[in-house]
Amino acid sequence: MSFMKLWTGRFSKQTDSVTDDFNSSISFDSRMVREDIAGSIAHAAMLANQGIISQNDAKAIQSGLSDILADIESGKILIDMKSEDIHTFIESELTARIGDAGKRLHTGRSRNDQVALDLRLYIKNLVVPLRRQICDLIAVLCEMAEKHASTVMPGYTHLQRAQPITFGHHLMAYTEMFLRDIGRLDDATKRMDVSPLGSGALASTTYPLDRDAVAHSLGLSGVTHNSLDGVSDRDFAIEMAAAMSLVMVHLSRFSEEIILWSSWEFRFIELDDAFSTGSSIMPQKKNPDIAELVRGKSGRVFGDLMALLTVMKGLPLAYNKDMQEDKEALFDAFDTVSMCLTAFIPMIKTMRVLPQNMRAAAASGFINATDCADYLVGKGLPFRDAYKITGSLVALCIEMGLTLETLPLNQYRRLCGLFDEDIYDAISLDECVNKRCVYGGPAPGNVLMQVRRVREILKSCR
Ligand code: ARG
Numbered sequence: 001m002s003f004m005k006l007w008t009g010r011f012s013k014q015t016d017s018v019t020d021d022f023n024s025s026i027s028f029d030s031r032m033v034r035e036d037i038a039g040s041i042a043h044a045a046m047l048a049n050q051g052i053i054s055q056n057d058a059k060a061i062q063s064g065l066s067d068i069l070a071d072i073e074s075g076k077i078l079i080d081m082k083s084e085d086i087h088t089f090i091e092s093e094l095t096a097r098i099g100d101a102g103k104r105l106h107t108g109r110s111r112n113d114q115v116a117l118d119l120r121l122y123i124k125n126l127v128v129p130l131r132r133q134i135c136d137l138i139a140v141l142c143e144m145a146e147k148h149a150s151t152v153m154p155g156y157t158h159l160q161r162a163q164p165i166t167f168g169h170h171l172m173a174y175t176e177m178f179l180r181d182i183g184r185l186d187d188a189t190k191r192m193d194v195s196p197l198g199s200g201a202l203a204s205t206t207y208p209l210d211r212d213a214v215a216h217s218l219g220l221s222g223v224t225h226n227s228l229d230g231v232s233d234r235d236f237a238i239e240m241a242a243a244m245s246l247v248m249v250h251l252s253r254f255s256e257e258i259i260l261w262s263s264w265e266f267r268f269i270e271l272d273d274a275f276s277t278g279s280s281i282m283p284q285k286k287n288p289d290i291a292e293l294v295r296g297k298s299g300r301v302f303g304d305l306m307a308l309l310t311v312m313k314g315l316p317l318a319y320n321k322d323m324q325e326d327k328e329a330l331f332d333a334f335d336t337v338s339m340c341l342t343a344f345i346p347m348i349k350t351m352r353v354l355p356q357n358m359r360a361a362a363a364s365g366f367i368n369a370t371d372c373a374d375y376l377v378g379k380g381l382p383f384r385d386a387y388k389i390t391g392s393l394v395a396l397c398i399e400m401g402l403t404l405e406t407l408p409l410n411q412y413r414r415l416c417g418l419f420d421e422d423i424y425d426a427i428s429l430d431e432c433v434n435k436r437c438v439y440g441g442p443a444p445g446n447v448l449m450q451v452r453r454v455r456e457i458l459k460s461c462r
Helices: 017-023 026-049 055-074 086-098 100-104 111-147 167-192 211-217 227-232 235-261 289-312 321-350 355-363 369-378 383-400 409-415 429-434 444-461
Strands: 152-157 160-166
Touching: 026 055, 026 086, 026 111, 026 211, 026 321, 055 086, 055 100, 086 100, 086 111, 111 167, 111 227, 111 235, 111 321, 111 444, 152 167, 152 355, 152 429, 160 167, 160 355, 160 429, 167 235, 167 444, 235 289, 235 321, 289 321, 355 429, 369 383, 383 409
Parallel strands: none
Antiparallel strands: 152 160
16 A cells, blocks of 8 residues: 655656655654644644634644644554655644645645754753753762762772772762753754744745744744755754763763672672672672663764764755654664663662772772872972882882881881871871862862752752
């Protein structure tokens, strides 16, 4: 059976079923049914207000479309997957129900500006729950950071123990990333918050449309300014995919740390059984599959971004059918990020933090060496000299199987006469962390300040 089409008339024979199958987008664009109907209701109301169609026709269109939506939502009718796309299905269904008035709906409109509108409206709606999920994650991180404001752990560079930080500080680093992600989603949303209706197929229309009225009634902040650009711009889709790719970059870095931390080598955290998996052969295994999948799914979302960039690259103005490929990539990106967050948030929320293991790791990697050098600087030595002496002390400790905490004072003094009993206080882990109280630092007081700041931002974000 041939597909339901809006463009019969010019053709002398039926399209091949392969053409129909290949051309059809209803299997994925039916997701935009609500937005398609909302756009059509706004368009029809404007047509009537401009005297282009009668008020009676507009009323019939509006109630016809509302009924169709209600029937779809209640399951009374199914979207006909034999339609070419969602626009075709809705218009055909409307005309079947209300007759000629339905045929007047598409006056001064093309599917090219229609789909550009639908996609914008649909994404605008999708961003809302996604943003909320990111906010939820940030809130969970704040809660944990508050609890672990003074939990000492090693900070790393090159994945080598570097300097002592607090677990709360580490968690709050991620809140900064996720806040920027929200900012990027918001920026992209602002730019795409315009109506392309009135662009027509590419060259606008001869009807006296009131484009602003349509935009206003759809809750959009304005209209596009060039009809060619209005139908052929998909920057907004790419921007959204890019913003979501960065969410995945951050989630995947976090996932990688969760995977490391939950290993026997680190043992900084233990994932809850409810958010771990086992092995079919190794009875002892408890695997961080959620974190691994999130890390892996980042590849999917980057792929979606790449697909969108590649589809748009080199396309001549204005609309080209290539652009139908935008939806699957974009929807997949949204679905994937949202699914990742749905699993990631409770995994983080329920994980058990093991502060004693974090502290033990911090105590055995010379991560207070910088503080030892800073101690000598405090006694008047230039930093470079202090650095060198401390380096020799570390080498001595390694040779003697000791740490800076356990190295006897006489050994310190052999290398530099400026060392005194107070060196042991200066290099104690708590002291090392407490002293790092410069703005943005890991000291417990700073972490609590960061938590307060981020919570304040969250309030206005939600
Ligand atoms: N399904 C099409 C898409 O998603 C709708 C626009 C069709 N326009 C056209 N000229 N064939 O891009």
